[in-house]
Amino acid sequence: xxxxxxxxxxxxxxxxxxxxxxxxxxxxxxxxxxxxxxxxxxxxxxxxxxxxxxxxxxxxxxxxxxxxxxxxxxxxxxxxxxxxxxxxxxxxxxxxxxxxxxxxxxxxxxxxxxxxxxxxxxxxx
Amino acid sequence: xxxxxxxxxxxxxxxxxxxxxxxxxxxxxxxxxxxxxxxxxxxxxxxxxxxxxxxxxxxxxxxxxxxxxxxxxxxxxxxxxxxxxxxxxxxxxxxxxxxxxxxxxxxxxxxxxxxxxxxxxxxxxxxxxxxxxxxxxxxxxxxxxxxxxxxxxxxxxxxxxxxxxxxxxxxxxxxxxxxxxxxxxxxxxxxxxxxxxxxxxxxxxxxxxxxxxxxxxxxxxxxxxxxxxxxxxxxxxxxxxxxxxxxxxxxxxxxxxxxxxxxxxxxxxxxxxxxxxxxxxxxxxxxxxxxxxxxxxxxxxxxxxxxxxxxxxxxxxxxxxxxxxxxxxxxxxxxxxxxxxxxxxxxxxxxxxxxxxxxxxxxxxxxxxxxxxxxxxxxxxxxxxxxxxxxxxxxxxxxxxxxxxxxxxxxxxxxxxxxxxxxxxxxxxxxxxxxxxxxxxxxxxxxxxxxxxxxxxxxxxxxxxxxxxxxxxxxxxxxxxxxxxxxxxxxxxxxxxxxxxx
Numbered sequence: 001x002x003x004x005x006x007x008x009x010x011x012x013x014x015x016x017x018x019x020x021x022x023x024x025x026x027x028x029x030x031x032x033x034x035x036x037x038x039x040x041x042x043x044x045x046x047x048x049x050x051x052x053x054x055x056x057x058x059x060x061x062x063x064x065x066x067x068x069x070x071x072x073x074x075x076x077x078x079x080x081x082x083x084x085x086x087x088x089x090x091x092x093x094x095x096x097x098x099x100x101x102x103x104x105x106x107x108x109x110x111x112x113x114x115x116x117x118x119x120x121x122x123x124x125x
Numbered sequence: 126x127x128x129x130x131x132x133x134x135x136x137x138x139x140x141x142x143x144x145x146x147x148x149x150x151x152x153x154x155x156x157x158x159x160x161x162x163x164x165x166x167x168x169x170x171x172x173x174x175x176x177x178x179x180x181x182x183x184x185x186x187x188x189x190x191x192x193x194x195x196x197x198x199x200x201x202x203x204x205x206x207x208x209x210x211x212x213x214x215x216x217x218x219x220x221x222x223x224x225x226x227x228x229x230x231x232x233x234x235x236x237x238x239x240x241x242x243x244x245x246x247x248x249x250x251x252x253x254x255x256x257x258x259x260x261x262x263x264x265x266x267x268x269x270x271x272x273x274x275x276x277x278x279x280x281x282x283x284x285x286x287x288x289x290x291x292x293x294x295x296x297x298x299x300x301x302x303x304x305x306x307x308x309x310x311x312x313x314x315x316x317x318x319x320x321x322x323x324x325x326x327x328x329x330x331x332x333x334x335x336x337x338x339x340x341x342x343x344x345x346x347x348x349x350x351x352x353x354x355x356x357x358x359x360x361x362x363x364x365x366x367x368x369x370x371x372x373x374x375x376x377x378x379x380x381x382x383x384x385x386x387x388x389x390x391x392x393x394x395x396x397x398x399x400x401x402x403x404x405x406x407x408x409x410x411x412x413x414x415x416x417x418x419x420x421x422x423x424x425x426x427x428x429x430x431x432x433x434x435x436x437x438x439x440x441x442x443x444x445x446x447x448x449x450x451x452x453x454x455x456x457x458x459x460x461x462x463x464x465x466x467x468x469x470x471x472x473x474x475x476x477x478x479x480x481x482x483x484x485x486x487x488x489x490x491x492x493x494x495x496x497x498x499x500x501x502x503x504x505x506x507x508x509x510x511x512x513x514x515x516x517x518x519x520x521x522x523x524x525x526x527x528x529x530x531x532x533x534x535x536x537x538x539x540x541x542x543x544x545x546x547x548x549x550x551x552x553x554x555x556x557x558x559x560x561x562x563x564x565x566x567x568x569x570x571x572x573x574x575x576x577x578x579x580x581x582x583x584x585x586x587x588x589x590x591x592x593x594x595x596x597x598x599x600x601x602x603x604x605x606x607x608x609x610x611x612x613x614x615x616x617x618x619x620x621x622x623x624x625x626x627x
Contacts, residue, residue, distance in 0.1 A: 032556065037611035061607040062533075062550040064303070087612075123556065 002027055004094055008107055009116035010070035015094065021076070021105050022098040025058065025067055028120045030093045033060035039086040041099055047075045051108025056099050058089065073105035138601075139191055146178035152185060195601055197545050198409050203571050205499075207518045207548035207560025208302065208350055210380050210402035211409070214472075218405060221475035222467050232462035236448045243447035246433040246463065249474045250417075253398055256477075256485065257379070258389025259419030261452075263429045264464040268414025269377060271459065272397025273308035273344070275418045278456045279395055279427040280342050280371045281312065286427075286454055289369065296335055296343040296365070298327050300351055300552045302377060305344045314341060321554060325353035325511035327361050336364050342371035342394070348378045348516035350552040350560065352496060362392035371395065371424075379403045380564070381493055381516035384486025394421045404473035415469025430455040433463075491565035492517040495572060499563055502576035506583045510555050518562035520555050530586040530593050532557040537604060538585070538596035542578035 003026060007015045013029035016022075030036065038059040043049060049069055056067040078100050082088055089097040111119070165171070180188075197204070204211035222228075230239050250262040266272040277295070284292045295309040298319045306316045317335050322328045327345070343365045348354045355361060362372050374388045374396030380403045382388070388396050400415035401408035408414060420428055431449035439445035464470060480488065493516050500509060500519040507521035523532025536546030536559070548560035563572060585593050597603060 035608040035611075037608060059611075061611055063553055065553075 002094075003113040003116055005113045007094070007113060008070065008110035009113065009119075010068065010108065010110050011119065012068055014067060014070040016070040016105070016107060016110060017098075018105070018107070021071075021073065021102040023055065023069060023071065023100050023102065024098045025089065025093060026116070026120075027093045029065075030089050030097075033058065033065065033089075034062050036060045036086045036089040039083050039089065039099075041078050041080075041083060043075055043078065043100060045075050045078050049073070049075060049102075051106065058086075067099065069100075069102075069108070070110050071102060071105040071107045073102035075100050076103045077101040139188070139195070142178040142180060142185070142188060143176060145180055145184055145188060148179055150179045150181050150184070152180060152182040196409075197540075199407075202543055202545065203563075203567060203575055204409075204545040205547050205561045205563050205575065206545060207352075207520070207562040208377055208551070209408075209548065210377075210399070210517070210562060210564055211545075212380075212402075212405055212564040213566040214405045214407045215476065215479065217479060218472040218475045222471040227467055227471050232466075237446075240444070240447055242466065243433050244444075245474050246466075246470060247435070247447050249470055249477070250433060252474075252477050253417055253419060256383065256387070257376070257396060257398065257419050258387030258391075259396070260389075260422040261420045261425045261428055261432070262417050263420075263432060263459070264415075264417045264470055265429050265459045266397065266416035266418055267460055267465060268401070269375075269397055269399045269416045270304040270308060272399075272416030272418045273304055273373070273375065274311060275416075275429060275456070275459050276373050276395040276397060277308055277312050277314070277341070279418075279420065279424050280373065281314075282427045282454060282456050283371065283424055284341065291339055292341045292370070294335075294337075294340050296332065296340060296370070298345065298349065299554050300325070300349045301344060301346060302350065302375060305346075305375060309344070319343075321349075321351070324356065324513065325349065325351040326355045326357050329357060329360060329364070332361060332364055336368035336370065338369055340365070340368050340370040342373055344373040344375055345393075346375035346378055347388070348381050348518075350378075350518075351511045351520050351555070352378075352515035352518035352560075352562075353511055353513070354381070354516050358391055366392065377402060378517060381489055383489040384482060385489050389419065389421060395419065395424055400469045400473040405476040406469045406472045413465045413468040415465045415473065417464070426453040427456055428452045429459045430457055488565045489517075492563075495563040495565060495567055496561070498569075499561060499572055499576060502572075503561075503579055506580050507559070517564070518560060520552065521559045521561065522555060522557050523549075523559040524557040525583065525586050528586050528590060530590050532559050534593045534596065535559065535579075535582050535586070538582045538593045539578060540597040541599045542581070544575055544578060 006019060007017050009015050013026045015024055015026050036058055040057045042057060043055050049072055051069055051072040053069045054066045055069045058065050058067055079098050082097060082099060199211050199213050226241050230242055236243060246264055250264060253262045266275050294315050294317050296317050296319050297305050298321060300321050309316050319331050319335060320328045347358055365372050371394040372392055374393035376396045376398045379398060395418060397416045397418045400406045406415055430451045433447060434450035435445040436448035437446035496515050496517050496519055500515055503521060509519060509521055523535045532549050536549050539546050550558055551560055552558060582593060
């Protein structure tokens, strides 16, 4: 596990970086999904969203998953490049594969990195 | 078991008809025209560059016969594809659906000349009503997903007819088939996901919290995709009914219930049947399906138009006259003509007629027995996350402590043992899911051979993981590149002029 210690995590495997306001999915999530082949971000810059809003749909060769916002706020940027290069999610889940960026974000039901790693460990066997 | 000859013979790749083409070869010699030649269409409508293959009849027949022999089918072997009910399809159904009276009717011919077909459809409606405990049945929907769409349209029409306009939410368990939320999405309604509890039942607390006066209803598959009969199904239904919602039954797994439980009696208001699963209509190639919908008394008026009914009663001397009737508040027509008549309805009719009530009950009991037998044989080797008496299928985890062999690898390796893989990676709530549905048509020898192969593969995962991870080895083609296929969506064998691939 390599979850950045400054990020916050939702039970459903999304991360939120309180410093930059960015949101993405975790390394555990990309590993479970395996090779990601399609990403569609369902929200747009300028939109106000609440925590728990579906923000993206991610498809791998195994499954299709809805991605929910771990925090709410005003969307100031959407990562358009990610939709052209979905494999970025497998390569750099905590960095280049951010999905949206929020301003004035309010965290939803999230946990810290240590609690999240425990949550992943519990599901691994 | 692996055929030693196959394993050592060279793999022959079948060329395409374009590769086989040679200029001037023809399949049919046309005689010289004995009528005046027509004027050719305008030249701008004619294309000379179309790459049509040129082949003799024998080339064509051999090519497609060889291709057909590459298929894996229920006629060739065990096909435990979970939630698909890939039972053996009795061949008498093929004879029946090819009877000239069924084969050569046209859906627009006068009803007086198609009474046999209408009588069959009427009787099938009656049988499906009796089997599942409903007051009415439409045979129109093309397959399960269109059945869902039909059912949801009826639920919406029911609420609207009562002036109840604020219902927009559909409750769907996290074990549901993906078609359930997709059908709801097509209706512009909102999906509310209800988690499963540790026994694989609907989580009652979460359900209760979600029940309010904006709920259209709930879509429940019972037994669910874990193969579990919901132990609290009556409580689930009373919670949904309690908030004014309707209960939709996804009949995909009806095979486990035939002659045992009638969903209508339990409180389901509307449900689709999958004739291509439960009632032995062949569907290995993705179709044709057939998804009739059953409705309780209070939804009868909303059924699609038309239904088959008796328009003139008969007596001892004269049979009744069958025709079409329109439900009072119908949602309208769901499909051109009358559903998949020959492909689905006639075969399903023949199947039910051959089984009779006792035979249908046997089907459910043997389907459940076979699944539990396999589950018991595999329990010590594969983790069964929801481990209790299952119905027609069960879900195992395709992963082992300290090994990077995954469900997909196990499935590919099963092909080397001449078995069709189970359903992979579904339901989503089980990691590395292998969803196994043996159906009632398999004997103990087949089940034992499959269990032996699964146990052998688990050993190989420890002793020779590379063999499993690079499987299949004995099939005509090896491991396909699924990622490339999904990322580069190029389906043409040649690119249209001016098309830029980059």
